[in-house]
Every structure is written in structure tokens, then in C-alpha cells.
Amino acid sequence: MSCMYCDNTHEKRAELLIEVGKLPHSTLFILKNQNHLGRVVVALDGHRTEVYEMTPEEREGFFADVAAVSKAMSELFHPDKINYGIFGDGVPHVHMHIVPKYKDQLQWGHFFWDKGEVEVTLSDAEYQKMVEDYKRLLNIK
Ligand SMILES: [Zn+2]
Incomplete structure (x- = not known):
């Protein structure tokens, strides 16, 4: 079975993720x-x-x-706290979830968790804006 982080044509990757770009590491x-x-x-x-x-x-x-991304996240979204998670049971390639947490919103005061939660999707224009915002703050070409 191929790894979705190593294989940029992976079907699951296209289903779950939108690539913003390359950072130094x-x-x-x-x-x-x-x-x-x-x-x-x-x-x-x-x-x-x-x-x-x-x-x-x-x-x-x-x-x-991770530090640069979380700083950009803080500037863009002003979360009350940022959570950091490395799990990898499903996709065993070192990757960190960086998750902004907001008081009085989903899972405040608890670790983040996707199972059983309603998925929230954005419009294509909203995803595109988020990609551009992260690129701008992180100097990604
Ligand atoms: Zn991999």
C-alpha cells in the first residue's frame, strides 16, 4: 500500500487534503x-x-x-489555543496536525477528534483564499 504523503497522485490524499506548498523540511x-x-x-x-x-x-x-505554520495560523485565524497532534495509526508517515481551537466552539478544553463529528467543508473560493493566505504569510511560491 502506498503512502499518501509520499505519493502525490494518491486518491485518498486528493479526497482529504489540499496542498498549500513546500516548506524547507x-x-x-x-x-x-x-x-x-x-x-x-x-x-x-x-x-x-x-x-x-x-x-x-x-x-x-x-x-x-511547525512553528512557522502555527504562527501564520495565529495571525490569520486568532485561535484561543493551537493543538498539535502526531498520530499516524492510519497513515504512518510523520505528519503533525496543527489545529486551531476556539473558546465555546468544537472540543474546547479537550483534544481534537474527528470521529463522529460533523464534517465542515468550505467553498472552492474559501479554500483558495486560505491557501493564498498561508502562502503569503509563509513566503511559499
Ligand atoms: Zn510516506
């Missing part, structure tokens, strides 16, 4: 399910299953990308 994606407005995934360049398999340079670079 990773690729940034918007999730089509925007149940937490602004949520993204940062996927490490190169296939690693576990964090301990990453070189010190990869760890430092990946986390620098």
Missing part, C-alpha cells in the same frame, strides 16, 4: 474538513514512521516548519 496541506477553521497538516519530507527515526536535522527543521 515539509509540505503544508489544508484539510478539506475545516471543523476547526484554519486547520492544517505539516508532513515531513521523506518517509519516517516514528519521530525517533528522524535525524537531529530533520527534527529541528520539521519543528521549525
Whole structure:
């Protein structure tokens, strides 16, 4: 079975994600399910299953990308807190969910969770604006 983060023609990838672009050590994606407005995934360049398999340079670079993305998210969406999650049961390629949390909205005070929750989708124009906003703040060409 191919990995959806390594294979950019993967069917599941097209179903779930919109690619924003390349960061120095990773690729940034918007999730089509925007149940937490602004949520993204940062996927490490190169296939690693576990964090301990990453070189010190990869760890430092990946986390620098995560920091840059979360700062852009904060400026764009003004969340009350940002959650960070590495799971990978379903897709075992190191990737971090970066999820803005808003007081009095979905799952405030609890870790984020998709199962059983209503999916929230945006219009094509709204996705496109989000892609452009992240690109602008992160200097992605
Ligand atoms: Zn992979």
C-alpha cells in the first residue's frame, strides 16, 4: 500500500487534503474538513514512521516548519489555543496536525477528534483564499 504523503497522485490524499506548498523540511496541506477553521497538516519530507527515526536535522527543521505554520495560523485565524497532534495509526508517515481551537466552539478544553463529528467543508473560493493566505504569510511560491 502506498503512502499518501509520499505519493502525490494518491486518491485518498486528493479526497482529504489540499496542498498549500513546500516548506524547507515539509509540505503544508489544508484539510478539506475545516471543523476547526484554519486547520492544517505539516508532513515531513521523506518517509519516517516514528519521530525517533528522524535525524537531529530533520527534527529541528520539521519543528521549525511547525512553528512557522502555527504562527501564520495565529495571525490569520486568532485561535484561543493551537493543538498539535502526531498520530499516524492510519497513515504512518510523520505528519503533525496543527489545529486551531476556539473558546465555546468544537472540543474546547479537550483534544481534537474527528470521529463522529460533523464534517465542515468550505467553498472552492474559501479554500483558495486560505491557501493564498498561508502562502503569503509563509513566503511559499
Ligand atoms: Zn510516506
